[in-house]
Amino acid sequence: MLPPVSNKLIAHVDMNSYFASVEQQANPTLRGKPLGVCAYLHKHGCVIAASIEAKKLGMKVGMTMAESRKICPSAVFVQNDPPKYRAVTSRVFSILHELTDRVEHYSIDEAFLDLTGWYRDPAEAAWALMRARWRIANEVGEWLRCSIGIAPTRFLAKTASDFEKPNGFTVIDQDNLDEILSQLDLEDVCGIGPRIRRRLERTGIRTLLELKRYPVANLMRLFGKYGFFLWCKLHGMEFEKVQTAEELPPKSIGHSYCVPDRVTREGKVMAVLTRLTERAGRRMRQQGLLAGTVSVVVGFRGMFQNKTIGFSTPISDGVSDFLHLSEPAQDSFTLVGAACDLLREMWQGERVNFLAVTFSNLTPPSQQHRLPLSHSLIRANERISKTERQKSISNAVDLVRDRYGDEAIMLGAMFGSEGEAPDRIGFRKTEGVEILSQN
Numbered sequence: 247m248l249p250p251v252s253n254k255l256i257a258h259v260d261m262n263s264y265f266a267s268v269e270q271q272a273n274p275t276l277r278g279k280p281l282g283v284c285a286y287l288h289k290h291g292c293v294i295a296a297s298i299e300a301k302k303l304g305m306k307v308g309m310t311m312a313e314s315r316k317i318c319p320s321a322v323f324v325q326n327d328p329p330k331y332r333a334v335t336s337r338v339f340s341i342l343h344e345l346t347d348r349v350e351h352y353s354i355d356e357a358f359l360d361l362t363g364w365y366r367d368p369a370e371a372a373w374a375l376m377r378a379r380w381r382i383a384n385e386v387g388e389w390l391r392c393s394i395g396i397a398p399t400r401f402l403a404k405t406a407s408d409f410e411k412p413n414g415f416t417v418i419d420q421d422n423l424d425e426i427l428s429q430l431d432l433e434d435v436c437g438i439g440p441r442i443r444r445r446l447e448r449t450g451i452r453t454l455l456e457l458k459r460y461p462v463a464n465l466m467r468l469f470g471k472y473g474f475f476l477w478c479k480l481h482g483m484e485f486e487k488v489q490t491a492e493e494l495p496p497k498s499i500g501h502s503y504c505v506p507d508r509v510t511r512e513g514k515v516m517a518v519l520t521r522l523t524e525r526a527g528r529r530m531r532q533q534g535l536l537a538g539t540v541s542v543v544v545g546f547r548g549m550f551q552n553k554t555i556g557f558s559t560p561i562s563d564g565v566s567d568f569l570h571l572s573e574p575a576q577d578s579f580t581l582v583g584a585a586c587d588l589l590r591e592m593w594q595g596e597r598v599n600f601l602a603v604t605f606s607n608l609t610p611p612s613q614q615h616r617l618p619l620s621h622s623l624i625r626a627n628e629r630i631s632k633t634e635r636q637k638s639i640s641n642a643v644d645l646v647r648d649r650y651g652d653e654a655i656m657l658g659a660m661f662g663s664e665g666e667a668p669d670r671i672g673f674r675k676t677e678g679v680e681i682l683s684q685n
């Protein structure tokens with residue numbers, strides 16, 4: 247059975263050329279200039295954001311600094327500054343939070359708003375959002391621009407905000423849906439890439455409108471479930487709701503640390519990694535989640551540090567590796583064991599300047615245990631009881647720490663790492679962005 251066509255009022259707000267605009271806001275001498283924000287200032291450093299002026303000259307995200315210099319010799323480059331962007335995001339989002347109680351912080355520069363119930367129709371919602379945009383320019387910074395889309399679903403709201411950039415404002419409703427879709431390229435919507443496009447074109451589908459009008463049964467024969475969802479999305483049927491921070495489980499939880507040289511000298515690299523793993527593990531247990539994957543990043547001294555937004559990941563300069571756990575886990579023993587195994591594979595005693603551990607594929611606990619097929623039932627039961635024991639020890643340790651502080655009880659492997667890797671707020675794409683003026 248088909249889901250009903252949505253009659254909700256959803257908005258998508260997407261800040262334009264965000265990091266570059268924030269830099270131009272903060273530094274008036276950069277305004278109106280082609281500007282590239284780089285992961286780090288070096289000819290091999292990648293541009294992670296280009297200003298509107300730079301985009302016009304052909305600078306693209308992902309180019310190296312040397313490549314973009316060739317295309318626009320007048321370009322200015324700055325190194326990215328995540329705390330600055332997070333501070334501006336929190337001020338922008340706090341304005342959006344005044345429109346509705348349901349705001350999803352989708353990324354550092356994008357938010358979905360469920361305005362259903364708060365505004366009578368798209369026109370009233372559009373008026374409120376125009377005012378919010380005016381407030382962003384007046385109260386946060388005149389150089390900050392955003393594209394806004396209003397539609398009955400998340401998918402169409404995102405399509406609407408992508409329709410015009412920068413500073414666009416597009417409303418999609420059932421009346422103009424077909425007209426908008428007829429102007430869009432197949433690859434303009436999220437999820438259609440060159441491969442799917444070729445298959446669609448082979449059946450004679452060239453525009454999104456033709457795709458919408460194609461019989462759903464035929465699409466399902468071509469693409470299975472994906473064809474069904476795509477068809478429903480184009481018809482304005484809703485599958486994904488706007489999810490506020492409380493409803494949205496984090497995608498990953500981790501902890502990183504710029505390691506001072508003394509740690510390697512004193513032979514405490516493993517101890518510091520154990521501490522990082524314990525800290526991140528504890529946060530994950532507090533949220534009642536289990537990790538399916540553990541990854542570790544090691545940066546070596548004498549290399550450049552690539553600071554991407556929010557989380558320092560020296561991908562090209564350090565080494566990173568991950569491990570899928572045979573079963574999702576949250577206890578210290580499994581997590582520390584996995585992280586230390588990964589480190590031992592990657593590190594042979596070099597001087598370390600950066601360590602990070604991340605848990606991902608996070609899931610809430612299920613009551614079912616997967617029984618390994620190769621083991622007899624009795625051995626599987628023994629294994630489960632060992633897992634159960636480790637889980638209860640971890641939980642008991644957390645309880646002691648809740649009561650007597652983080653240093654009250656330590657794993658033996660953490661000895662010597664006292665004082666290293668202090669706690670701090672963890673963040674997902676936008677976690678750690680505090681919303682001002684709320685409550």
Ligand SMILES: [Mg+2]
Nearest residue numbers: 260261262355
């Ligand atoms: Mg954006």
